[in-house]
Amino acid sequence: MTTVSTPAATAMVREPRIGARWIGIACGVPVIIASVAGAWLAHGPGGRSLVGMMHDNVINNVVNGIVFGGVAMVLMWLRPANRVGWLLMYAGAVNAIAILGEGWTLASYDLSLPGRSLMAWLGSWLWATALFLGATVLPAIYPTGRATTRLARWVVRLGWVMSVLFAAGLSGLDDAYRGVAPGHHLGSNPLSHGHFQPVFLGAAAVGVVGSVLLSAVTLGWTVRRLARAASPEREQLAWLVVSVLPVILAAVLGLPVVLFVVTLLTTVTLLVGVVRYQLFDIKLILRSGLLYGALIGLAACAYFAAVAAAGLASRSSAVSPFFAAAAIALLARPAYAGLSRWISRFVYGDRAEPARALGRLGPVMGGALGPDLDAVVAAVAESVRSPCVEVVGTDGQVLARAGRVQAHSAHEVGLSRDTGEVGMLRVCWRTPSDPPSRADRALIDALAVPVAVAVHATQLARDVEESRARVIEVRAAERSRLRADLHDGVGPSLSGAALGVEAALRSEHPERTREILAVVHGEMKHLVREIRCLISDLDPAGLEHGRLHEALAAHAEVVNALGAVRVAVDVDALPSVGLPVEVAVHRIATEAITNVVRHAAASSAQVSLRCDGACLVLEVRDDGIGLGSSTPGVGRASMSERARSVGGDVTITDRHPHGTQVLARVPLLRQEQG
Numbered sequence: 203m204t205t206v207s208t209p210a211a212t213a214m215v216r217e218p219r220i221g222a223r224w225i226g227i228a229c230g231v232p233v234i235i236a237s238v239a240g241a242w243l244a245h246g247p248g249g250r251s252l253v254g255m256m257h258d259n260v261i262n263n264v265v266n267g268i269v270f271g272g273v274a275m276v277l278m279w280l281r282p283a284n285r286v287g288w289l290l291m292y293a294g295a296v297n298a299i300a301i302l303g304e305g306w307t308l309a310s311y312d313l314s315l316p317g318r319s320l321m322a323w324l325g326s327w328l329w330a331t332a333l334f335l336g337a338t339v340l341p342a343i344y345p346t347g348r349a350t351t352r353l354a355r356w357v358v359r360l361g362w363v364m365s366v367l368f369a370a371g372l373s374g375l376d377d378a379y380r381g382v383a384p385g386h387h388l389g390s391n392p393l394s395h396g397h398f399q400p401v402f403l404g405a406a407a408v409g410v411v412g413s414v415l416l417s418a419v420t421l422g423w424t425v426r427r428l429a430r431a432a433s434p435e436r437e438q439l440a441w442l443v444v445s446v447l448p449v450i451l452a453a454v455l456g457l458p459v460v461l462f463v464v465t466l467l468t469t470v471t472l473l474v475g476v477v478r479y480q481l482f483d484i485k486l487i488l489r490s491g492l493l494y495g496a497l498i499g500l501a502a503c504a505y506f507a508a509v510a511a512a513g514l515a516s517r518s519s520a521v522s523p524f525f526a527a528a529a530i531a532l533l534a535r536p537a538y539a540g541l542s543r544w545i546s547r548f549v550y551g552d553r554a555e556p557a558r559a560l561g562r563l564g565p566v567m568g569g570a571l572g573p574d575l576d577a578v579v580a581a582v583a584e585s586v587r588s589p590c591v592e593v594v595g596t597d598g599q600v601l602a603r604a605g606r607v608q609a610h611s612a613h614e615v616g617l618s619r620d621t622g623e624v625g626m627l628r629v630c631w632r633t634p635s636d637p638p639s640r641a642d643r644a645l646i647d648a649l650a651v652p653v654a655v656a657v658h659a660t661q662l663a664r665d666v667e668e669s670r671a672r673v674i675e676v677r678a679a680e681r682s683r684l685r686a687d688l689h690d691g692v693g694p695s696l697s698g699a700a701l702g703v704e705a706a707l708r709s710e711h712p713e714r715t716r717e718i719l720a721v722v723h724g725e726m727k728h729l730v731r732e733i734r735c736l737i738s739d740l741d742p743a744g745l746e747h748g749r750l751h752e753a754l755a756a757h758a759e760v761v762n763a764l765g766a767v768r769v770a771v772d773v774d775a776l777p778s779v780g781l782p783v784e785v786a787v788h789r790i791a792t793e794a795i796t797n798v799v800r801h802a803a804a805s806s807a808q809v810s811l812r813c814d815g816a817c818l819v820l821e822v823r824d825d826g827i828g829l830g831s832s833t834p835g836v837g838r839a840s841m842s843e844r845a846r847s848v849g850g851d852v853t854i855t856d857r858h859p860h861g862t863q864v865l866a867r868v869p870l871l872r873q874e875q876g
Contacts, residue, residue, distance in 0.1 A: 223279045230291065233274075236301075237263075240302035244308055285347035301329075327372035327378060330369040333368070335361060342361070357423075364416060375406065576604070580604040594625055595661075617654035629646050679839070767799050777870065796837065803826045804827075809821075817850070820865070845866050852864065
């Protein structure tokens with residue numbers, strides 16, 4: 203397996219800063235002490251009871267101060283460059299100061315503590331600056347501590363603006379100020395003024411509404427990030443979603459005890475998500491959290507809608523709950539089934555619906571130019587929810603990849619067709635602690651079949667393109683060679699013959715004229731033999747009736763007539779074969795003979811053709827100088843291409859003690875019988 207560093211991991215692992223670590227300790231310890239002191243003062247003489255403190259969210263503020271401060275210290279020590287720890291420390295600090303202000307105010311009536319108005323004023327609004335940051339700013343910078351996109355940066359800015367507006371509005375409201383010490387006379391808010399109360403109220407309202415809307419947008423955006431993220435960011439975002447959902451539900455449903463518990467757990471899950479996100483299998487928790495969170499939300503909406511509808515219809519408050527319960531009962535089962543199916547797809551992909559996964563491959567398998575292998579691999583990654591899927595060729599090269607290469611293990615499936623192995627499908631585990639289940643492996647095995655078809659089709663298309671390019675290249679080379687032959691051979695011969703005829707016409711002596719014409723006649727006979735040889739190379743007409751041995755013998759006669767090399771042909775009895783094989787073998791033989799005549803400096807050559815099992819074997823041997831250090835030219839490339847075009851191969855070697863051997867093996871293509 204290949205080990206690489208992902209961007210998320212790189213962003214999290216930075217050079218530790220000793221100063222930031224000790225700043226975390228220096229801030230965290232006072233935050234915890236202030237929270238405990240505020241709780242003790244609020245519960246002390248003249249303070250509230252534990253039940254009243256929990257009902258008024260005092261306990262929540264105490265827990266926020268202690269837990270946020272403690273977790274922030276740990277996070278700032280382990281990840282000093284991560285701003286998530288600094289944000290948690292800020293939230294813990296303002297909650298600690300707020301609860302200390304409330305406790306100080308309550309205790310001041312019995313202990314005559316100074317600064318009652320200031321502490322009450324701080325306790326009335328300071329906590330509000332951090333109330334919505336966990337639902338707005340935190341998701342935008344989680345898990346790396348940085349807002350990496352334009353949308354994230356806008357969420358951070360708007361989150362702070364709305365929180366400041368909300369807190370600024372509360373800081374000037376008399377009701378918020380007096381609510382710090384209910385049952386005691388505090389007087390008026392130091393900032394209050396009759397004419398400015400609507401301004402403070404408006405600022406608080408804008409801050410609350412804006413924060414709620416921004417929280418909803420941020421939650422949807424975070425879920426979208428979770429759906430598209432790769433490992434390890436996907437696991438970290440899953441921890442964030444799991445930690446935020448219970449807090450939202452408890453706050454919406456008005457369950458202070460539940461809110462107290464889930465707030466305690468939320469901060470711990472954030473720490474796990476940043477530092478040890480692979481500690482547990484988050485998939486099961488995420489699926490259950492999303493499922494039951496959505497069910498509770500739908501049930502609440504259905505209840506309120508049914509109560510409102512029944513109340514309007516019957517005008518009886520006693521009938522409304524009955525209809526609401528009936529509506530929830532009717533909707534519960536189909537809602538559970540639908541949400542369970544949707545969330546399973548979201549978390550695990552299509553492993554419960556193989557037909558859906560196979561259907562994803564249909565559109566990308568039937569392209570006009572063949573399968574789009576990159577799109578096929580992307581569809582597989584989407585179906586199995588894998589952070590990285592690769593198709594590897596038989597040579598070890600990656601043919602297509604979707605996602606980022608992961609350092610942890612992968613599930614590998616061989617891809618094969620009737621012709622043999624065509625590659626391998628490699629599906630990375632979602633996390634190191636989350637190997638593919640039996641259902642995942644069954645889905646991957648099912649998807650491997652169409653993927654193998656796509657890989658094979660892609661390879662065939664590539665082979666066709668390469669063969670077409672080679673044919674064009676060889677054809678161009680053959681045309682160039684033919685042009686050179688005509689220019690260097692036929693052209694000078696015709697020019698010489700024309701000059702000879704002209705000289706004969708000018709001669710006034712009959713004997714001299716006959717001598718000139720005799721030379722011209724010999725030149726013309728030589729020219730005719732050259733042209734016949736060229737025509738034989740271009741168009742082996744004798745093959746039209748399947749007479750390969752006759753065509754080879756005829757070509758040998760043409761070469762023998764030139765007198766440079768003596769060519770002998772030995773052909774065994776051959777079965778009836780297809781014309782493509784005959785043409786290819788003839789081209790290879792004539793090209794080999796041409797090379798002997800031009801380059802081998804040989805006196806003789808032997809051409810033999812025999813049948814060896816399911817192959818035709820052509821052998822051309824000469825007694826020339828051999829290959830030596832010669833560079834392969836057009837002729838060798840042409841012979842190799844001819845053999846490959848019918849599934850064969852050509853080898854060219856030196857003979858001992860001297861000479862060259864061309865050996866071609868071509869599979870038989872039986873002649874179709876009509």
